[in-house]
Amino acid sequence: MTVLISVAELQQRLPAGARTVLLDVRWVLGDPHGRRHYLAGHIPGAVFVDLGTELAGHGEPRDGRHPLPAEADFQASVRRWGINAGDTVVAYDDAGATAAARAWWLLGHAGIDHVYLLDGGLAAWRAAHLALAQGEEQAETGDAVVHFGARATVDTDGAADWTGILxxxxxxxxxxxxxEPVDPRAGHIPGAVSAPTAQNLAADATFLPAAELRARFAALGVAEGGEVAVYCGSGVTAAHQIAALEIAGFTAALYPGSWSAWSNRPERPVATGAGGDRVEP
Structure with a gap:
């Protein structure tokens, strides 16, 4: 499955008039000014996507900080972004696709085909000395229909009982x-393997080549045909890990609630240390 599109490939599409919806998903944990950054400069034609309100829903702390949005709410967002059935969608951010991957994952989960991450994101666009636009861009309302379920997910019970690689x-x-700067308890889900998202990227914020990613995940125990699930703090950067796994030729399920949901459930045990050698109830 193709996950990435390069700046050069995107440049070829845009002048040709091929239907391409650009999504600017500017978000970083601890920086609430994504829209401000977008307004100051974005790829021409891109619409701003608010991660907190359009790529996440609202729930109790036990649901996590960024639970999945309701299907109807997400369809409204998708149409606001101007997505029609059959469109090619390209999502990017300014942080190595760590936020844009949430849009990529959700659109795929919703059954939208032809969704790509701009490899290297806004940094790669700037490095190519391409123009930026300022201000807000409005898209014509799209007609895309979404149905969740195209990508695998696990809930808290599923993560607790996971028998594959977590x-x-x-x-x-x-x-x-x-x-632990955000969530109520420090540590990890017992049995989980540490696989920091940052290690999916090269120094220029592009993804590592497929062969290198495949070797990385193989060293962590991921095998052809094996079951893999991924979590992070709140289900955002875990989507980036799933994108990297797909580049490497593997598929994985997302635990949307992630650590923010698990750590808000006192009945769930917590492990600490490099190998989960200490488990606290």
Whole structure:
């Protein structure tokens, strides 16, 4: 499955008039000013996607910080972005696709085909010395219909009972329980394997080649035909891990609630340390 599109490939599509919907998903944990960054400069034609309100729903703390949106709400967002049936969609951000991957995953989960991540994101666009646009862009309302279920998910019980490889996409220090800046408990799901999302990327914020990603995941225990699930802090960067796995030729399920849901459930045990050698009830 093709996941990525390069700046050069995107440049070829746009002047040709091929239907291409550009989504600017500017979001980083701790930076609430994504729209401001978008208004200051974005790829011409891109519409802004608000991760907190359009790529996530609202629930109790036990549901996690970014639960999946309701299907009807997501369809309204997809149409606001101007997506029609059959369109090619390209999502990007300015953080190595760590936020844009949430849009990529959700659109795929909703049955929208032909969705890509711009490899290298806005940094690659700038590096090619291409123009940026300022201000808000409005798209004509689209007609796409969404139906959730095209991508696999697991809930908290499923994560607890997972018998395959469970990858933790957060930074290593959060996995080990050395620090926890956001969620109520530090550590990881017992049995999970540390696989920081940042290690999917090269220095220029492009994804590593497929062969390197495949070797990376194989070293973590991922095998052809094996069952893999991924979580992170709140189900955002875990989507980036799933994109990297797909580039490498593997498929994986997402635990949308992720650590923010698990750590808000006192009945769930927590492991700390490099290998989960200490488990606390």
């Amino acid at each position: 990858l933790d996409a957060r930074a290593g220090e959060r996995y080990r329980g050395e620090t």
